[in-house]
Structure formats: C-alpha cells, structure tokens
Amino acid sequence: MTKNNPNSGFKSLLEILLVSTRLGFTSFGGPTAHLGYFYEEYVRRRKWLDEKSYADLVALAQFLPGPASSQVGIGIGVMRAGILGGVVSFLGFTLPSVVALILFAILLTEFEINHVGWIHGLKIVAVVVVAHAIMGMAKKLTPDLKRKAIALFALITTLIWQTAFTQVGVILIAALMGFLLFKHQQEKEEVRSFFPIAKSVSIISLLLFFALLFLLPIIKEVTGSDWIAMFDSFYRSGSLVFGGGHVVLPLLEQELVPTGWMSEETFLAGYGAAQAVPGPLFTFAAYLGAVLNGWQGGLLATIAIFLPAFLLIIGTLPFWDQLRNNRKIKEAIMGVNAAVVGILISAFYHPIWTSSILSPGDFAFAAILYSMLVYWKLPPWIVVLTGVIGGLLMSLI
Template sequence: MKKPTIFRDLLEVLGVSVKLGLTSFGGPIAHLGYFHNEYIQRRKWMDERSYADLVAISQFLPGPTSSQVGIGIGIVRAGWLGGLAAWLGFTMPSLIVMILFAFLLQGFDISSTGFIHGLKIVAVAIVAQAVLSMGQKLAPDRNRATIVILAASVTLIWQTAYSQVLVLALAGIAGLMLYRKIDIPDAPKLNVSISRGFAAACLVLFFGLMFALPMMRSFVGMGWVSMFDSFYRAGSLVFGGGHVVLPLLEREVVPTGWISKSDFLAGYGVAQAVPGPLFTFAGYVGAMISGVQGALIATIAVFLPGFLLMVGVLPFWNDLRHHIQVQSVLIGVNAAVVGILLSALYNPLWTTAILLPVDFALACVLFLMLVYWKLPPWVIVIAGAVGGMVISYCDL
C-alpha cells in the first residue's frame, strides 16, 4: 500500500509544479507568492512557519531561489523524488520555450534586427531594477554599501570566473568580522524526512564535482565535459537569485566563443518574458552551443548544485541557522552579490545595448514601467521589442 501512495504523491507534485511552471510569471519573488498561494493556502502541504523557514534556506544557499523552495516543498511532500518531480514540472515549460527561441535565432538571421536590440535594452532595465531592489534590502548600511562597490570594481577590472569566487570569499570574511554580533530570532524546526547520511552524500557529491569537473575538463578535453563544468560552476556560485547567473554564465561561455555576446543578451531578454525559473536561460545557451543535447546538459548542470545543496542542507538546517557565524558570513556574501550584478549591468549589458541616446531613453521608459508602474515583466519585454523595432525602422 505504501508504493501506490508514494507514486500518487509524486504524480500530484509533478502536476501541480507543471501548472506553476506554466503560469508563474514575474521572477523569483513573484514565484514565491504563487507557491504560497498554491502549496500553502490551497493545498495545505506545509504550515506558514515552515514555508518561511524554507524560503530562508533557499536564500542562504547558492542556486535558483524559487526553484529551491519548490524542490524543498516537493521533498517534504514526497521525499527527494518529490523534490525532483517539483523541479522537473516547474522547469520544463520555460525550458521548451527557450530551446525553441534558440532554434529560431539560429534558423533565421535575426541577431541584428531591431527586435533583438530591443530585447537587449529590456535586459538593461530588468537588471537595473534587480540591482536597485537587492541593494535596498541587502546593502542598507555603509559597510555593506562599501562591499557592493568594492565587489563591483574588482569584477569589472578583473573579469574572470575566479575573480567572482575570490570576491565572494573575501566578502564572507568581511561579513564575519563586521556582523558577528547580530541577533538571531528564534524559529520553529522544519520537519524533513531525508536521512542525514543521504544528505551528507549529496553534499560530498556537490563539492566533489566542484573539484573533479575542472580536472576532467583539462585531461579529457571532451566538449560535453567542458560544458557541464562551466554551467555547474555557474550554478554553484549564484547567490541572490536568477539575475546573478547573467555575469557568471557570460564569463564562462562568451570568452570561449561558444556563443556571441549579442545572442547571449537576446536570450536573456526573452527569458524575462516566459514563466518559470530564469535559470532556464542556461538551456537557451546550451541549445545555441549544441542543440537539444547541449540544452539538456546545460540545464542539468546549472540546476544540479542547487538541488544537491537543498537535499544536503535541509536535515541540518535546524542546527545550522542558529549559528551567528553563518548568518554574518551570509550578510557579507549577499552584499557582494549586489556588486557582481552591478558590474554586469555595465558590462556586458550597458556596453552592448546602450549605443545611442535613444537607446538610453527607451531603457529609462522600460525602467519606469517596471519599477514605478509595476507592470509585469512580459509587458516590459513586448514594449522593449516593439521599441527596438521602431528605433530600427525609423533609423533614430
């Protein structure tokens, strides 16, 4: 009698997550609202306090925040397979759209059209809004604002994947030194059915792949190994939500010649208009590199770190979250994340998209629509694409 119950729970998790993957527009924060409405209010799969705790875990870990919350709910509902089903259902709809767009871009020479240029300007407005909102929340004081500017400066001047790792590490040390006396509020325990042994194995696998993949890449020299390594590393370093994957992936795939900067930014603009996780942008990049196979490799690689960490940390979180040292390190890391995103706003976004005064004017209008008119991202994408076409046709 147990197996049919588990199978039924898995199908239920998959069905609900597919529904959310088809309808959850608006980015990670909006996704959390959709999740709360569907999983907590309608289906009562988790109590309010446990859901808040799960959101806190996802914000603590690198990876796609909203996807990790969904994975955690799936785990609580139906074990680690439930987490896998929740991820699959939430991810597939937008991944399919991004792969189709990659094929469209490859099949037709539209990379230099006004439509594509408008999508690049959309990306400028979207990331500017993310820098503003994240900066207000994660860098509200002088010390954290200083970390933001230093992180942005270093990653602009020294543009390698390793510079970002170093910046995050130093920011964590700064946070530990500056915020070691913060107050930690009490929180209820989160009930998790995963054993600590299985969780520890997932953590070992996470760190093992971090070290093994670069070595395999240098010795084996196979294309798919190099792709998996690049996307896995990007997924392992993303703190602060999907927007931060932009600079990480850009420095992994554009300098290598796998994809042009123009095609990279066009896909990022389209990713704002589709429901589901922004991380499916990796699937678009993978499809541009090596078709459907590349899309699957890139998608699995970029999501795998977040999945392993969620499964690995959940059973230990009740003890871990009460350590002041952990919270203080996280404060510094989050501030550095804002700095990394700020540097990406300038390069590659601004330097590629804002070429003329009229481009800047369109970016300002889109930013106004997004931040002050509170219009949904898909409206901004359509407006940006139309604006880019108008600029091109009128030769402004």
C-alpha cells in the same frame, strides 16, 4: 512542521506534477514573485505545509547558492513525497521555460536573426530587468554603510578583474568581512523545523556536489571533450551563484563570451528572451546550451546548472537548524549578500549596459520600459513584448 504526512504514492506525485507544471506556465516576475505564487498555492490554498515550515524553507534557499525559487519548489516536493517528489516538482516548474528557450535558440541560430531590431529590443529589456533587480536587492541587502562598502569593494574588484575566479574570491573575502564586521548584530531567537530526509542521503548529496565541482575540470582536461567542458562551465556557474538568477549572468558571460563560444549580442538576446517566459531565470542556460549544441546541448546545460541546487537542497535540509542558528554563519552571510549587490552592478555595466544602450533613443526607450515595469507594475511579458515591438520599430526609423 508539515500538517500532513509525506505521501510518495503515484497519486501524490501526479498531483505535484500537475500543480508545479501549472505554476511553471504562469509564474512570471522573477524569484520573489515565484515565492509569492508558491505561498498562495502550497500554503494558503492546498495547505501542504504551514507558514512556519514555508518560511524555514525559504530561509534555507536564500542561504544556499543557486536559484532560490527552484530550491523552494524542490524542497516542497521533498516534504510532500520524498526525493522523487522533489524531482517531479522541479520538472513541472522548469520544463515550460526550458522548452520555450530552446525553441527560441534554434530559431535564432537556424535563421541567423541575431542582428534584427527586435533582438536589440530584448537587450534593452535586459537592462531594465537587471536595473530593477539591483534597486530591490540593494535596498534589502545593503542597508548600512558597512554593507555598502562591501558592495563597493565587490563592484570595483569585479569590474577591474573580470574573471569567474575573481567573483568567487570576492564572495569568500566578503564572507570574512561579514564575520569581522557584523558580530552580535543578529536576532537571538532560535528556530526549529523538520524535513523528512535521512542524513545519510544528505551526506551523499553533499559529497557528490563537491566531487563534481572539483573533478569536472580535471575530467575536462583529460578527455578534451566539448560536452564535458560545457557541463563543467554550467555546473560551476550553478554552484557559485549567491543572489539568484540575475547574478548568474556575469558567471555565464565570463564562461562563454571571452572563450569565443558565443558573441555578446547572442548572449544578451537570450537573456532578454528569458524575461519573456515564466519559471526560473536559470533556464537561460537552456538557451545558451541550445545555441552551442542544439536541443541536446540545451537539455545538458539545464541539467548541469540546476544539479548543484538539487544536491545542495537535499544535502542541507536535515542540517539547516544547526547552520542558521550558528552566529558565525549568520555574520558571514551578511557580508556575502552585500557583495552580491556589487557583483550585480558590475554585470549591469558590462556587458549589459555597454552592449545595449548605444544611443539617446535606447536610453529613452529603456526609461519607458522601466516605468512600465516598476511604476505602472505591468506584467513582465507585456514589458518584453513592448521591448520586441519597440526594438523592431526603432530599427526601421
């Protein structure tokens, strides 16, 4: 439970905006690092909530599809100043990287710099970042042979049948496998917490989440609007991602590249650039939307991909105790988490590896960048800058 009462006044909202915006400018390193930044700022320094409440909120964000760090930030804002506090917290944390990636997309399209060497360097950075994510997630989410087998099933299936619907089917099958294979393997302890949201508001949020998920494809077909089609693609990707920002890559790639909306090279250049900015990796959508339809498209894509996360966190906070203490739900999630590893490895091979590592020199450079990130533990922005400079130099040799 929080140590202070929520305050929805202007002063509290301004405080949330200032603190979250500073985090949005400085939080490099991906979702795990973001959670560390949040803990230091919100729990230890400002004491907006205690450690137990923070752990509860992180557990909920990991349970839901979507960007975990963004959902935790939204949840903290809600606990501090109600739903409006959640909106303000989200805007502060997200807008810095959204603006940076929209500007990068405009630069890329206006000056047609897709084929310059530093873009290839960014693609190699993408290889390194995803490889690092795979290593960490596999260690945590597939610790035994059963879960390794589920990951292998997900890997093979998504490699052979490369569609967005395949990934959704794999997640559902993995949930069923988790329920069948992992009975009675969870901790017995039950935990309780409090989140200040009316259940009626939560139910409306959940109904809106599912209504948009099922109605947007119909509206797209009826209207034939490119804008609605784009909103539908990004909303669906944001709704079906388990495992954080890196796992959204294959979903977005399947939505945009095979349909001819953009080339693989342009797609991966943006993914590499997304590693250079702080904040949530889901802001990659801002780059993609801006490539498709300018800055307006960037803003629309950002709203579409984050809207499911916002609706889900608001919709589930009051019901979280019942969900996380349900044995069957716990079992299913164990299977889903293992499948996420397999899906990520599949995306690592194609399109990331096949489009980026084209020569022994590329592989050697990727090994250097990986060592900088993992072994020397240099800040991600230094790794990205090295990738840009190295890619440019390699193109001149």
